Amino acid sequence: MKVGIIYWTGTGNTETMANAIAEGVKKVADVEIKTVGDLSSPDDVLAYDKLLLGCPAMGDEVLEEDEFQPFYDEIKGKLGDKLVGFFGPYDWGEGEWMESWCADAEAAGIKLFDKGYIIQQDDLDNEADNCALYGENFAKA
Numbered sequence: 001m002k003v004g005i006i007y008w009t010g011t012g013n014t015e016t017m018a019n020a021i022a023e024g025v026k027k028v029a030d031v032e033i034k035t036v037g038d039l040s041s042p043d044d045v046l047a048y049d050k051l052l053l054g055c056p057a058m059g060d061e062v063l064e065e066d067e068f069q070p071f072y073d074e075i076k077g078k079l080g081d082k083l084v085g086f087f088g089p090y091d092w093g094e095g096e097w098m099e100s101w102c103a104d105a106e107a108a109g110i111k112l113f114d115k116g117y118i119i120q121q122d123d124l125d126n127e128a129d130n131c132a133l134y135g136e137n138f139a140k141a
């Protein structure tokens with residue numbers, strides 16, 4: 001089984017989460033980590049058995065609009081039965097962007113794992129173990 005972790009990052013916090021989550025996934029499955037910019041086409045992600053998508057809160061409680069949102073819009077109707085998990089960091093908000101993202105995914109019929117895993121960016125240093133646990137649980141689900 002191969003898990004794809006695809007993310008967008010501006011200042012590295014989503015990348016930190018992606019790498020820590022991958023440590024947990026690796027315990028039970030193969031994992032590949034890529035940024036959205038690494039993909040030659042959005043449809044590349046359809047080759048993975050399960051998908052973890054990461055994006056921070058941006059704009060005013062929305063996904064990053066130039067790269068990540070178009071990528072997500074392109075794939076969201078094509079994911080079929082694939083298990084998908086969302087994660088991302090935030091700063092001053094309360095996670096509203098993730099609630100909207102999960103609601104959108106549910107409306108699109110995406111098979112979502114959990115409710116989206118969010119971390120306030122100041123807590124990132126203390127959350128590596130929890131990220132790994134999230135990744136392991138996702139891969140086992």
Ligand SMILES: Cc1cc2nc3c(=O)[nH]c(=O)nc-3n(C[C@H](O)[C@H](O)[C@H](O)COP(=O)(O)O)c2cc1C
Pocket residue numbers: 008009010011012013014015056057058059060061062089090091092093094095121
């Ligand atoms: C342009 C911009 C908009 C942002 N909007 C929000 C927001 O609406 N709510 C929030 O909680 N954090 C917001 N943030 C903070 C980021 O979500 C936070 O810094 C996150 O850790 C960035 O992740 P990254 O290092 O992967 O880019 C914003 C940051 C930037 C640069």
